Amino acid sequence: MAERTCAMVVVGNEILSGKVQDSNAYFAARELRKLGVALNRIAVVPDEIPSIADEVARCAKTFEFVLTSGGVGPTHDDITIEAVAVAFSRKVVIDPELRRIVGEHFPGGINAAGLKMCEVPEGAVLISAGDLRFPTVQLENVYILPGIPQIFESKFTALAGRFATDPYFIRTIYLNSGESPIAEHLNSCLRLYPELLLGSYPRIGHAEYRVKLTLESKDKAYLKNAFDCLIGLLPAEVVVKTE
Amino acid sequence: MAERTCAMVVVGNEILSGKVQDSNAYFAARELRKLGVALNRIAVVPDEIPSIADEVARCAKTFEFVLTSGGVGPTHDDITIEAVAVAFSRKVVIDPELRRIVGEHFPGGINAAGLKMCEVPEGAVLISAGDLRFPTVQLENVYILPGIPQIFESKFTALAGRFATDPYFIRTIYLNSGESPIAEHLNSCLRLYPELLLGSYPRIGHAEYRVKLTLESKDKAYLKNAFDCLIGLLPAEVVVKTE
Numbered sequence: 126m127a128e129r130t131c132a133m134v135v136v137g138n139e140i141l142s143g144k145v146q147d148s149n150a151y152f153a154a155r156e157l158r159k160l161g162v163a164l165n166r167i168a169v170v171p172d173e174i175p176s177i178a179d180e181v182a183r184c185a186k187t188f189e190f191v192l193t194s195g196g197v198g199p200t201h202d203d204i205t206i207e208a209v210a211v212a213f214s215r216k217v218v219i220d221p222e223l224r225r226i227v228g229e230h231f232p233g234g235i236n237a238a239g240l241k242m243c244e245v246p247e248g249a250v251l252i253s254a255g256d257l258r259f260p261t262v263q264l265e266n267v268y269i270l271p272g273i274p275q276i277f278e279s280k281f282t283a284l285a286g287r288f289a290t291d292p293y294f295i296r297t298i299y300l301n302s303g304e305s306p307i308a309e310h311l312n313s314c315l316r317l318y319p320e321l322l323l324g325s326y327p328r329i330g331h332a333e334y335r336v337k338l339t340l341e342s343k344d345k346a347y348l349k350n351a352f353d354c355l356i357g358l359l360p361a362e363v364v365v366k367t368e
Numbered sequence: 369m370a371e372r373t374c375a376m377v378v379v380g381n382e383i384l385s386g387k388v389q390d391s392n393a394y395f396a397a398r399e400l401r402k403l404g405v406a407l408n409r410i411a412v413v414p415d416e417i418p419s420i421a422d423e424v425a426r427c428a429k430t431f432e433f434v435l436t437s438g439g440v441g442p443t444h445d446d447i448t449i450e451a452v453a454v455a456f457s458r459k460v461v462i463d464p465e466l467r468r469i470v471g472e473h474f475p476g477g478i479n480a481a482g483l484k485m486c487e488v489p490e491g492a493v494l495i496s497a498g499d500l501r502f503p504t505v506q507l508e509n510v511y512i513l514p515g516i517p518q519i520f521e522s523k524f525t526a527l528a529g530r531f532a533t534d535p536y537f538i539r540t541i542y543l544n545s546g547e548s549p550i551a552e553h554l555n556s557c558l559r560l561y562p563e564l565l566l567g568s569y570p571r572i573g574h575a576e577y578r579v580k581l582t583l584e585s586k587d588k589a590y591l592k593n594a595f596d597c598l599i600g601l602l603p604a605e606v607v608v609k610t611e
Contacts, residue, residue, distance in 0.1 A: 139567055141407045143398030144582060150412075155386030164384045166419075167412035169393075176409075199548045200568045201555050238551040275572045305442045308481040312444050324382055325443045329518045339387060 128343075129288065131157060132166040132184035136177055136196035136205050137272065140169050149194040149270075149277045156281060160289040161343070172196060177208035185212065185266055190288070192281075195272030199238035209264055210246035220245045226259065252284065293322075295341045296352045299334035302363040303327070307336070310358040318351035320344075334365045371586075372531065374400060375409040375427035379420055379439035379448050380515065383412050392437040392513075392520045399524060403532040404586070415439060420451035428455065428509055433531070435524075438515030442481035452507055453489035463488045469502065495527065536565075538584045539595045542577035545606040546570070550579070553601040561594035563587075577608045 133153055139145040150167045157164045165188055170176040177196070184191045196205030210217045223243040224235070231239050245251075251260035252268075261280050262269045270280050300307065304327055315323060322341040328334065340355065342348040356364070376396055382388040393410045400407045408431055413419040420439065427434045439448030453460045466486040467478070474482050488494075494503035495511075504523050505512045513523050543550065547570055558566060565584040571577065583598065585591040599607070 138565075139569055139582075140394075141397055141410065142567075142584075143394065143396075143401045143407075144567065145569065146394045151383075151386065151389045153386075154384055158386045164386075165414055167384065167410075169410035171408055198570075199551045201551070201558060201566070202568065236548075236552075238548045273570055273572060305479075305481045308442045308444070309479075315444060322381075323444070324385075324387065325445065326382055326388065327441075327516055329516060339382075341385075 129162045129190070130165050130188040131162050131288070132168070132188045132191050133164060134177065134180050134184060134191060134193045135167065135169040135272075136172060136193060136208075137169055138172045138202070141171055147194075148274050149272065152274070152278055153192060153194075153281060156285065157288065158293065160285060161293065162288050172202045172204060174204055174208045174211055177205060178211035181209055181267060182212040188266075190266040190268065193267065193269050194277055197269060197271045199241050203241065205269060206244050206246060206262070209267055209269060212267075213246060213248075213264060215246040215248055215264070217244050218247045219243045220249070220251065220262075222251055223260070293341045293343055294345045294348045295339060296348060297368040298338040298340070298352075298355070298359070299365040299367070300336040300338065300359070300363045301334055301365050302336065302360075304336055307359060307363065310355065311338075313358055314351060314355040317354055318347065320347065321351045372405045372433070373408050373431040374405050374531070375411070375431045375434050376407060377420065377423050377427060377434060377436045378410065378412040378515075379415060379436060379451075380412055381415045381445070384414055390437075391517050392515065395517070395521055396435060396437075396524060399528065400531065401536065403528060404536065405531050415445045415447060417447055417451045417454055420448060421454035424452055424510060425455040431509075433509040433511065436510065436512050437520055440512060440514045442484050446484065448512060449487050449489060449505070452510055452512060455510075456489060456491075456507060458489040458491055458507070460487050461490045462486045463492070463494065465494055466503070536584045536586055537588050537591045538582060539591060540611040541581040541583070541595075541598070541602070542608040542610070543579040543581065543602070543606045544577055544608050545579065545603075547579055550602060550606065553598065554581075556601055557594060557598040560597055561590065563590065564594045 133150055135150055140147045154164050168180050170180050193205055196203050207217050220243055227239050227243050228235055245262050246264045249262050249264040252263055253260040270277050324339040326337045340352050376393050378393055383390045397407050411423050413423050436448055439446050450460050463486055470482050470486050471478055488505050489507045492505050492507040495506055496503040513520050567582040569580045583595050
């Protein structure tokens with residue numbers, strides 16, 4: 126099965142201005158990896174309709190699906206719905222089902238802020254999954270998720286089954302050497318196993334190791350052979366441990 | 369003085385696959401904000417030359433300067449130098465000054481891995497600042513920084529004086545109410561103070577508050593007037609504290 130590709134568009138002046146550290150992209154990166162989906166791009170863009178719309182349009186054309194995070198809600202800076210509509214040249218309309226759900230929280234009648242939460246790009250579908258109070262809005266291959274981490278994570282988890290393909294197998298090697306002395310061994314291993322996904326991550330100030338190597342493949346036997354090859358190439362005294 | 373604009377391109381399969389949480393973009397976002405620079409975009413792209421080169425070329429045209437993070441070093445996956453060269457249609461060449469510096473660490477002669485660390489895009493300049501062991505490579509309006517957080521941060525700090533313009537003033541209001549009931553007050557305040565940068569950040573599960581509002585301006589008096597206006601509009605019982 127071919128790997129699915131995905132991009133994430135984070136709407137967030139608060140991230141660009143350093144007020145908040147994004148955690149949704151990190152959460153999605155880990156979960157998508159487990160699901161066997163290739164997250165190929167993360168873009169953090171300002172709360173401006175043209176910036177969001179351009180990025181969403183470009184990603185929607187390039188990747189199989191797109192997740193957006195943030196800019197959904199009742200306040201003046203919540204413009205992701207409108208921006209996704211612009212990206213696909215759609216109008217923004219009130220969704221009757223959302224209006225029914227939101228209306229339950231406004232016994233005295235929905236105010237302007239509540240009505241804003243009923244807006245969707247024309248042609249969007251609602252995905253009700255799990256025990257979520259509020260469905261997720263999907264337009265074409267774009268899933269519109271909120272920025273609040275707890276809600277982002279529960280909505281993502283409810284959607285995960287739609288994204289899953291086949292997973293990666295992974296091995297890890299920890300070294301007490303720097304990168305330069307072992308670079309030639311990494312290159313030799315890659316010449317023999319060109320399909321191996323090999324990562325080398327130096328870490329400063331860690332008590333146990335200096336470099337973490339990750340070896341990944343969707344083919345379990347290929348990974349085993351590549352791992353054995355690299356372990357054979359590396360000087361035994363630099364290998365701290367393997368996982 | 370007009371605000372300078374900036375973008376950050378993070379090169380990182382390890383971030384896209386969720387193995388590592390980026391901290392360099394978060395660090396840069398906070399520091400650039402203090403320096404009065406508008407960080408308008410963060411893009412995380414895979415360790416592939418076309419992806420990096422496309423993003424760097426696009427950002428270099430759109431923003432005043434660009435910072436890259438990661439993909440610099442002696443191993444097979446360190447391709448940022450080559451990608452930035454491609455972005456500006458330059459060749460990759462060995463820099464004589466880098467060769468001299470790197471050579472000091474290879475008394476027996478520089479090996480292939482060491483030689484890779486002497487490569488720069490043709491026409492690049494070296495910035496030696498502070499007590500850094502290794503200068504920063506700059507090509508046109510692109511600064512090429514390493515991915516290891518400690519080195520990224522020390523290199524960024526050494527460059528900060530080049531980026532500084534005029535800073536923001538900021539006030540914060542913490543509320544014990546949700547966003548919906550106060551959305552109309554935010555909108556009223558923005559109609560009176562359209563230049564105010566107003567952020568509204570819900571927080572779930574915090575003991576002290578439910579929403580954090582940030583008010584920012586480069587004009588101290590304008591900020592004070594807008595702050596006083598918004599405090600006057602908000603019901604006193606929802607304001608937990610201000611900063």
